[in-house]
Amino acid sequence: MHNQTxxxxxxxxxxxxxxxxxxxxxxxxxxxQIKENADDFGLMTYDPAFMNTASCRSGITYIxxxxxxLRYRGYPxxxxxxxxxxxxxxxxxxxxELPTAAQxxxxxxxxxxxxxxxxxxxxxxxxxxxxxxxxxxxxxxxAALSTVYPEATNVLDPENRKLQIVRLIAKxxxxxxxxxRHSLGFPYIYPDNELGYTANFMNMLWKxxxxxxxxxxxxxxxLDILFILHADHEQNCSTNAMRAVGSSQADxxxxxxxxxxxxxxxxHGGANEQVLRMLDQIGSKDRIPEYIEHVKAxxxxxxxxxxxxxxxxxxxxxxxxxxxxxVFQVTGRNPRLDMALxxxxxxxxxxxxxxxxxxxxxxxxxxxxxxxxxxxxxxxTVLFAIPRTVGWLSQWDELMRDAEQKIARPRQxxxxxxERHLPAGKTLGVAAVA
Ligand code: ACO
Numbered sequence: 562m563h564n565q566t567x568x569x570x571x572x573x574x575x576x577x578x579x580x581x582x583x584x585x586x587x588x589x590x591x592x593x594q595i596k597e598n599a600d601d602f603g604l605m606t607y608d609p610a611f612m613n614t615a616s617c618r619s620g621i622t623y624i625x626x627x628x629x630x631l632r633y634r635g636y637p638x639x640x641x642x643x644x645x646x647x648x649x650x651x652x653x654x655x656x657x658e659l660p661t662a663a664q665x666x667x668x669x670x671x672x673x674x675x676x677x678x679x680x681x682x683x684x685x686x687x688x689x690x691x692x693x694x695x696x697x698x699x700x701x702x703x704a705a706l707s708t709v710y711p712e713a714t715n716v717l718d719p720e721n722r723k724l725q726i727v728r729l730i731a732k733x734x735x736x737x738x739x740x741x742r743h744s745l746g747f748p749y750i751y752p753d754n755e756l757g758y759t760a761n762f763m764n765m766l767w768k769x770x771x772x773x774x775x776x777x778x779x780x781x782x783x784l785d786i787l788f789i790l791h792a793d794h795e796q797n798c799s800t801n802a803m804r805a806v807g808s809s810q811a812d813x814x815x816x817x818x819x820x821x822x823x824x825x826x827x828x829h830g831g832a833n834e835q836v837l838r839m840l841d842q843i844g845s846k847d848r849i850p851e852y853i854e855h856v857k858a859x860x861x862x863x864x865x866x867x868x869x870x871x872x873x874x875x876x877x878x879x880x881x882x883x884x885x886x887x888v889f890q891v892t893g894r895n896p897r898l899d900m901a902l903x904x905x906x907x908x909x910x911x912x913x914x915x916x917x918x919x920x921x922x923x924x925x926x927x928x929x930x931x932x933x934x935x936x937x938x939x940x941x942t943v944l945f946a947i948p949r950t951v952g953w954l955s956q957w958d959e960l961m962r963d964a965e966q967k968i969a970r971p972r973q974x975x976x977x978x979x980e981r982h983l984p985a986g987k988t989l990g991v992a993a994v995a
Contacts, residue, residue, distance in 0.1 A: 571604075573597050586615055605972050611796075612869075617804065617963065621654060621955055622795040629873035633793060634658070642880050647788040648672060648758050651730060651951040654793055655958070669757075675731035676752035676761065678739070679709050683749055686739050695740040695943045696825040702736045703729075704818035713812040716961060725813045726954045733950045734758070737943045738765035744939070750774075759784040762947070767935070780934055783888045784944075787927060790877040791945050793952025797869075799823040799830065803953040804960050808969040813957060820953045821946045827864070830949070833924040833941040836865040837932060840897045840904075849904050857913045865925030866908060872918035881926040888930050895933040901926060 567580045567587055580591045593603035608614045623632045631638040634653050641650050645659070652660045652668050660668055685705050689698050707713060710728065715721045739749050742765075750765045753774070760776040763784070768774035794800070803820035807813070824830035839861075843852045856863045868875060885898060905921055908914045928941050936944065960966050987993050 569595065571595050571597075589614070607974060611801070616796060616801070616969075617960065617966065619795060619956065619959060620657070621959065622793045622952070624795055624870050626868070626870035626872050629871060629876050631794075631876050638790065638876055639880060642786050642789050645789065646757075647785045647792070647948065650789045650792055651948075654951050655726065655955045671727050672731045672758065673752075673754050673761075675728050676735050676754075678706075678732050678735050682706065682709060682736075683739065686736075686743050686749075689743060691744060691746060693740075693744070695737070695744065695939050696821070696831075696946070698740040698743065699736055699943050699946060700818050700821045700825065702740070703733075703821060704815055706732065707812050707814035707818075710812075710814065713814060714810075716807075716810050716812060719958075719962075722813070722958055722961060726958065729813060729817055729950055729954060733947045734762035735765060737940075737947055738762060740943060741766055741937070741940055744937075757781065757785075759788065777891055779887055779891050783884050783930065784934070786880065786884050787930065787944070788948035790880060790923060791927075791948040793949070793955065795870075797829065798826070799949065800953060800956050803957055805969040807957045807960055808966060813954065816957060817950060817953055820949075824946055824949065825942055830924075830942045830945040832864050832922070833928040833931070833945065834938045836901075836924055837897070837928045837938045837941070839864045840900050840929075843900065843904075846900055846903050849900070849907055852904075853907055853911060857911075863904070863908060863914075863919070865928075866914070866921055867917070867919045868922045871920060871922065874920045875922045877923040878921045878925055881923065881930065885926055885930050885933075888933055892933040892935075895929050897929050897932070898926075901929055 565582045567582055568577055569580065569592075570577045574597060576595075578591075578595055580587045589606050592606065595604040596602075606614070621634065623635070624630065633641060633650065634657055636653070636659075641653075645653075648669055649659060649665060652665065682702060682705060686698060686702060689701075706728075710725065712721060713725045735752055742749050747769075750768045752761055753764050754761075756764055756774075756776070760778075760781045763776040763781060764774040796804075799820040802823035803816050806819040807816040811819075827835045839852075843849060852861075853863075855861050885895075889895065889898070905925070908919070913919075927945075928938065931941050931944055932938065984993050
């Protein structure tokens with residue numbers, strides 16, 4: 562094995578330093594010893610947007626962006642999507658191993674019996690305007706759960722964390738469904754304990770006067786698969802928010818609300834809603850070349866394309882395309898699919914996209930399926946937040962167990978003015994300069 566060190570020569574002082582290399586990284590703190598003189602603070606790294614910084618050690622999700630590989634706890638996403646249910650995968654992500662039959666039974670029971678939200682939280686939702694965006698309602702309501710479970714602040718107790726994790730995973734679909742019912746002015750539907758995770762969610766969304774809601778099993782399974790695909794994605798923007806806020810030992814409801822807020826942005830989970838808006842704006846296949854020219858001129862972005870980590874086809878996008886076919890057999894084909902396929906075909910042949918390694922990401926096709934299933938585009942990011950809650954919480958639990966972690970607190974390069982003073986004669990409340 563080669564010598565696992567990095568030798569750095571500081572040309573300012575002509576001194577050399579030998580830094581250990583572990584897991585393909587050097588420790589940023591090892592650079593601090595590199596000083597120009599005794600008063601020097603020491604060398605730091607500058608990495609806006611964390612393009613090349615590992616912020617933690619994690620055993621949950623593995624991505625190889627160049628090869629288009631995604632695995633949860635070692636299992637390829639394709640196998641999990643084909644052979645597991647969402648709750649099995651949630652258990653795997655949280656606990657590191659797939660559940661036995663008995664563990665799965667207990668886990669399903671636990672999640673099922675925590676789906677109800679407190680009546681005061683239900684009333685809290687009524688305070689929103691009829692046209693409030695569901696993501697805004699979701700973020701605020703998840704934060705409000707913190708007031709219902711004050712014991713959740715005890716984040717250093719593993720058993721306490723477990724209880725809050727179950728509550729959040731169980732209540733997320735309920736809150737999501739209630740944001741939707743609120744926007745329509747429909748009465749809220751209580752969870753039905755006889756139904757599975759996604760079938761119950763569909764019940765809370767769409768049940769009207771019928772005594773029992775029967776979800777279409779193909780659609781319930783499609784939603785289950787979509788939830789599996791969205792369950793975790795290592796250190797993405799919202800997970801980073803979860804870890805950053807969680808590192809201050811804020812309670813998990815507040816940290817999850819922060820993560821959901823990060824997810825809402827159009828460059829992250831909000832992209833699925835924007836893809837639909839973009840397809841509607843393009844309007845028809847013959848207008849795609851014109852739109853591509855706008856993208857290449859830098860006027861607009863091709864939403865649902867590109868990824869910080871994947872420089873190859875997003876493996877989730879491939880499974881979503883397959884799931885779309887199953888859904889369309891029930892719902893009929895969403896005409897936007899043909900536009901999306903054509904857009905993808907043109908983009909994948911165009912030098913602009915090829916050179917930049919821009920491929921469809923998970924959001925490119927998910928919205929088309931969601932819309933065919935009857936979801937309003939405003940709900941798309943909420944549908945992302947439900948399963949990602951599993952990833953956020955599992956990453957948060959890992960953070961809490963990690964002895965190396967401290968409060969997340971980056972450094973800066975100060976670019977403001979050097980020390981200066983107020984003019985002599987400056988008095989309270991009177992402008993310094995006339
Ligand atoms: N359309 C057009 N050009 C793009 C796109 C796009 N969707 N994405 C990246 N590019 C271009 C950039 O303009 C840049 O070009 P340049 O080198 O000529 O300046 C180059 O490709 C590199 O892009 P960056 O912005 O540096 O890549 P970054 O890793 O910072 O951004 C991101 C990744 C935010 C996902 C970006 O690709 C994007 O905005 N995509 C559209 C939004 C989207 O679909 N987001 C969902 C991501 S998946 C998720 O969060 C669940």
